[in-house]
Amino acid sequence: MTNTPPTPLLEARDLHVEVNGKPILKGLSLTVNAGEVHAIMGPNGSGKSTLSHVVAGKPGYTVTGGSLLYRGQDLQALAPEERARAGIFLAFQYPLEIPGVNNVYLLKAALNAKRKHLGQPEVDAFEFLQLVRAKMQRMQMDEAFLSRGVNEGFSGGEKKRNEVLQMQILEPTLALLDETDSGLDIDALKVVSAGVNDLRSPDRAIVMVTHYQRLLDYIFPDFVHVLADGRILLSGGKELALELEARGYDWVRAQDAA
């Protein structure tokens, strides 16, 4: 009797994606299993953000070829909110400011949407507030943020902390971090990284999209992939990130062409 490997959390096979009719991903293949942390690195314009957006279901991102599966299920059939409820979370590179939609309201509505999907009752108001307070302390956020509009008037660093706070509360199965390190000073980077590291678990996968190696000093990946020209050109362990830092992305391209 052979052991069948568990179904991957995320599996892209020869994935082709167009944005506004322009091909961005051109045959990307990637397998992410539970318990793994992946870093997707690459030059600007390589398609890194497109990958995270297409997994989260952003309208306007069209799969034109290949397949994209989450726990064996075709993601294309699912609306963005259904993906979220099923455990996919995208931490935005540029989190939106939504004045007039209360921060704590969004947190609670998001958590309850997920609980409903799982057949669980709505979260108790008191327990919820305690949970949020604890997580906010962990993210070194001022409780005053709760009563404000979503990301309203937040600094770049505060927005990123808020993304990770949402992630801590929603406890996704597949967390996608889109350039979460961009715009962070070193102190904020440490706080945000610690918040992400909290979530490392055998049941969960984290996929970080980043341009710089810096983030990987704080969140250690199991796998590093180089995404360029819409494909994964090279995959390796943590040491690959250091090599990229030293030799640049052109080195990978040259190797791939060879």
Added chain:
Amino acid sequence: MSMDNLRALGLPSGRDEAWKYAARTLSRRDWWATPTDALSLPEKAAIDAAVLPVEAPVLVFAGGHAVPRTLGGFGALPAGVSLRPLPEDAVKAPIGNSGEHRVAAIAAATTPGAWELAVAANVDAGTLQLLHLPAQGAGALVLRINLARGARLQLLESLADGESTPLTSSASANISTNSAANTAPATLTRWLQVHLADGASLTHAIVQQLPVDAALLEQLDVSVGRDATYLALPVSLGTQAAHTAAHLSLESPGAFGHWQQFLRVDGNQHTDVQLTVTHVAANTTSTQAVRALAGGRARGAFSGKVVMPPSAHGADSAQSIRNLLLSATAELDTRPQLEIHVDDVKASHGSTTGSLDQQALFYLRSRGIGEQEARRLLMQAFAADVIARLPWPSLREWLATRVLP
């Protein structure tokens, strides 16, 4: 001007500046064949449906009649507040060929009787609800609101369907009850004159949720005295066609005049608002904010004119208009106008028109919020700063859950 002459004059055409954006369907309605002298009583259910969820004494007007408490128009007035009929000759509408005051002229000519609501000096009357229901499909209300020196009032008006059915209780001779056969779309005419004496304060919310086949003509003439504050909070939701002309006159130094409107049109609704704020005196302040939502093939128009004559030294005015289009066929027209004849004043205005922010919509959905709910949240957020001005939390909640689709 006689009724016949007025009828011959009809509603002004689109060539009249004040009616340029008004629904043309308004002129197809019969604004003259209105009320009988008889008071027709709306059904209790109609009254109940029109009452807004705010704890306050309620005054009921059916057509243009005040419905006495004994006949279902409930609520004793608080001390220091009075409601009395005005003698016929006390109400004279300024009539000219200009369309600016035409609504007042029609209301004065067709109303069964004018009323005065007064608050005595230095009385804080709290909140008063005023229901204005059409009766027998029509109604013309002429109401003066007088706040004496230092008086305060929060007036919450509800304009809603007053569709009536026969009332079986015996009533006095000049009271008739409505026929259930009456199904004509309602037409409502309103002329409100508001006078705030020195230091008085009126918060004036008008929640208009007339049926979508109804039509409304409305004129508000407001004069604000020294250090007095007028805050208008119109929430405009119903009618097929509505035209509002509002004239705010800041008569004495320190007067404040605010117009904070939420307007939603859908289907084939057409609403236009013509607001003029005149800073007659020095050191007067005004704000105008409009949040308008339009879907379907609906049209909405807001014209906000701010006039600062040479006497308006130190006047300050800020205007913010935001339009949200929910369909490609909806239309919202905005016309800010500044007429400034003096140097040392501040006058700002800004207006934006856009559709629902797709990025924000995706952000909310990516957190598990369903698309409809996400749209509702964004629409609520869009109107939030104006809705927040309503001083009754229960009404704000009611609006959030019921009024936004």
